[in-house]
Amino acid sequence: MLHLSTQRLIRKLYELTSTGSLSWSEGQRGTSLLETEGYVVEVAASPPGLRLLRGDGRELETATPDDLAAVAWPGGDGTYATRVAEMAGRAQRLACGTEQAIATILSSLSAPPTDQAAEPVAVFGETTSFAKSEAGEPSAPRPKPSPPRMRAYGISAQSVQGVEQSMPASFERFTHSSPMPQPTLRPAASGPNIYKPWN
DSSP, X not given: OOOHHHHHHXXXXXXXXXXXXXXXXXXXXXXXXXXXXXXXXXXXXXXTEEEEEETTSOEEEEEOHHHHHTSBOTTSSSBHHHHHHHHHXXXXXXXXXXXXXXXHHHHXXXXXXXXXXXXXXXXXXXXXXXXXXXXXXXXXXXOOOOOOOOOOOOOOHHHHOOOOOOOHHHHHHHHHSOOOOOOOOOOOOOSTTOOOTTO
């Protein structure tokens, strides 16, 4: 007879093993061991079985294949024997490191490659001729024409405008030349026809 507390323990172990939350280790004869709180749980897949041991190795509880097969799994999906066999198989994969190895390999495969050189992208001007050679194979690609050389000229404000340096000789040319004519001032006209906007 499978005790109710043992059934609860098996359900909890099954749930946590399914998510990979337990640290199973390899036991003897294909069993898997879980050490926790000074106790050891031992599970086997074929035939399905479970043992609860003290830290010193003394057996506290044993669930035989017949005990497990006699009780239906909650929800009617098989028996405790089928679930313990599934749990023991998963525990064995975790104990051997199979799950960790697969996770590491999948992670490396999903990462972008770093060692491989990128394949060159087709550039404008490199086209393969559709004409066939005498051997019946496409002829070699035509060489890429060299791009036209363009020159750009820049004009800066500094190169166009600059400060003219004054020298004493520059002022002498104004002193020796004839004086500039003074504008003649005409007297302002007056009379009734003068437009004065301020009036």
